[in-house]
Amino acid sequence: MSATEPREVPGREREFGPYGGRFVPETLVPALDELEAAWLDARADAGYGSELAALLRDYAGRPTPLYLAPRLSEVTGGTVYLKREDLLHTGAHKINNALGQA
Structure with missing residues (x-):
């Protein structure tokens, strides 16, 4: 999809x-x-979906990057990745909802 x-x-x-x-x-x-x-x-409308995807990618910074947390991985004994939702403008839930409504 x-x-x-x-x-x-x-x-x-x-x-x-x-x-x-x-x-x-x-x-x-x-x-x-x-x-x-x-x-x-x-x-x-394909144009709506394309525009929303472009806004999420180019303005909101989606998809947010995965960050390998080496120290946390070492402590836990497994590979730990952090999804950096904190890098989004105003927080993830706010910008995702606002762009979807616009």
Whole structure:
């Protein structure tokens, strides 16, 4: 699977189990329907996936490097690598979420 290839997602019947898909005020339903339609269009657009992958790679520093920790490897008796999420701007979860929403 590539970064631009959409993943298979479960059908709507599996969202939130047997309880349904949304618990929101009725006034928000049209806006959420519009948002969902826009997301499905974007997800199917190869340009969107390519742009997001480029932003994650070139701006956010993804994928983050693996660093061989020689002293920690020596102490533990095994080879230890650290994934350097701390090198991302503002922390991993923030930038990943923000770029996905933009």
